[in-house]
Amino acid sequence: MSNDGATAVSNVAIAVIGDGCAGLSFAAQSENLPNHTMHLFSPQPNSPKNNHVWGYWQMDWMKFVAPLTFKTWYKWSVITADTEVEMQACHHPYKAVKRDGWLAHCRKNAKQNGVQFHNDMSSIAEFSNERVFDSRPPKWRANMMVQHFLGWEVRADAGSFKDGTAILMDFRCDQSRGVHFIYCLPFSDSEALVESTLLSPNIERDEFYEGAISTWLSDCAGINRFEVLRSEQGAIPLGLMKRHDPNYHGIGGNCGAIRPSSGYAFSFIQKQIAVALSRVASGKELSFSTPHKKIDLFMDRVFLSVLRNQPHYAPTLFAAMAARLTGDEFAIFLSGEANIKLRLKVITAMPVWPFVRALFRMEAVASG
Ligand SMILES: Cc1cc2nc3c(=O)[nH]c(=O)nc-3n(C[C@H](O)[C@H](O)[C@H](O)COP(=O)(O)OP(=O)(O)OC[C@H]3O[C@@H](n4cnc5c(N)ncnc54)[C@H](O)[C@@H]3O)c2cc1C
Numbered sequence: 115m116s117n118d119g120a121t122a123v124s125n126v127a128i129a130v131i132g133d134g135c136a137g138l139s140f141a142a143q144s145e146n147l148p149n150h151t152m153h154l155f156s157p158q159p160n161s162p163k164n165n166h167v168w169g170y171w172q173m174d175w176m177k178f179v180a181p182l183t184f185k186t187w188y189k190w191s192v193i194t195a196d197t198e199v200e201m202q203a204c205h206h207p208y209k210a211v212k213r214d215g216w217l218a219h220c221r222k223n224a225k226q227n228g229v230q231f232h233n234d235m236s237s238i239a240e241f242s243n244e245r246v247f248d249s250r251p252p253k254w255r256a257n258m259m260v261q262h263f264l265g266w267e268v269r270a271d272a273g274s275f276k277d278g279t280a281i282l283m284d285f286r287c288d289q290s291r292g293v294h295f296i297y298c299l300p301f302s303d304s305e306a307l308v309e310s311t312l313l314s315p316n317i318e319r320d321e322f323y324e325g326a327i328s329t330w331l332s333d334c335a336g337i338n339r340f341e342v343l344r345s346e347q348g349a350i351p352l353g354l355m356k357r358h359d360p361n362y363h364g365i366g367g368n369c370g371a372i373r374p375s376s377g378y379a380f381s382f383i384q385k386q387i388a389v390a391l392s393r394v395a396s397g398k399e400l401s402f403s404t405p406h407k408k409i410d411l412f413m414d415r416v417f418l419s420v421l422r423n424q425p426h427y428a429p430t431l432f433a434a435m436a437a438r439l440t441g442d443e444f445a446i447f448l449s450g451e452a453n454i455k456l457r458l459k460v461i462t463a464m465p466v467w468p469f470v471r472a473l474f475r476m477e478a479v480a481s482g
Pocket of ligand 1: 131132133134135136137156157158166167168169170249250251346347348349350365366367368372377378379380381383
């Protein structure tokens with residue numbers, strides 16, 4: 115069953131648990147995994163109610179996703195009570211793909227590649243634990259920071275939205291419960307996804323997010339008449355977590371793919387899979403690892419500490435970063451591809467004291 119070294123030719127049976135983003139994205143690429151037979155276990159199938167939009171920045175490893183995207187923005191903005199920063203990208207636009215469309219595409223490719231699907235876990239014991247890759251969600255730590263949100267896809271009168279510009283963060287909303295912003299992806303001048311997003315340890319009642327969306331639509335976008343076409347909701351844990359089952363290897367969010375400072379995962383999962391496949395192509399064992407660099411994880415830890423303990427700084431920090439970077443630099447930084455020069459540019463755009471306080475606080479927690 116081993117495929118150690120470049121000389122191995124025997125067939126390796128592997129099992130993947132979960133048919134979400136990581137499980138199906140990986141299964142769709144099984145043709146790039148010669149000498150392996152893949153079995154996908156989905157004991158808790160995805161519900162169509164889980165459909166939502168994945169936003170990501172175009173990067174080299176995402177080129178194969180592009181044909182399935184339904185909207186691309188070269189401009190995006192960060193808005194606070196005092197300022198509006200619009201950024202423009204040339205090479206790394208922001209793109210949107212629908213979860214159900216992407217998963218259906220992956221499932222079709224996986225079936226064509228001969229991946230075998232199982233609706234229950236009864237035969238998982240036939241695989242050695244070393245050959246099982248588990249994408250079920252990792253275990254949350256108590257009181258951890260969470261990105262939680264509720265979004266409405268709305269239809270309003272023509273001319274209601276500026277559809278060439280995505281609003282990544284508009285902080286003109288209630289800041290009393292943690293870092294709170296409105297995320298607005300305009301699909302056309304009359305339809306948009308409008309999300310109320312919080313970064314805090316406490317999930318709010320639906321009415322809180324719904325009230326924030328309605329207030330933003332009327333007070334900031336000047337829209338009083340609209341129809342809700344669809345809603346989506348989520349809670350993404352931010353920070354390091356333990357694997358769902360320590361007996362199995364992880365993949366996806368269960369293997370550190372969620373970026374701790376932003377909650378973005380879609381692009382990082384594709385990157386994680388691309389790295390794993392290239393390792394196999396160079397003769398190594400199949401294995402997955404976090405797609406984030408150590409330096410990014412450290413910077414994210416400090417940044418999260420600022421957001422958690424000094425949330426009132428959030429509008430200033432995000433607006434300062436947006437003002438200092440070009441659209442392409444912003445996309446590269448958030449996609450984990452920054453070089454030292456770009457990291458320094460981000461660091462020097464930030465006010466010093468919130469970060470010094472956060473570092474001391476982290477130090478005190480670590481030694482206390
Ligand atoms: C509404 C919403 C919007 C989002 N928007 C974005 C975005 O714009 N950009 C971005 O990058 N990321 C976004 N994310 C985050 C991203 O979608 C997730 O982090 C990503 O789906 C993680 O992929 P995964 O394969 O690790 O987990 P999942 O896609 O959640 O797959 C996990 C699989 O495990 C199965 N499962 C779960 N529990 C069990 C169990 N106990 N037993 C058996 N099976 C189980 C599930 O059915 C599922 O098939 C969003 C998330 C949500 C919920």
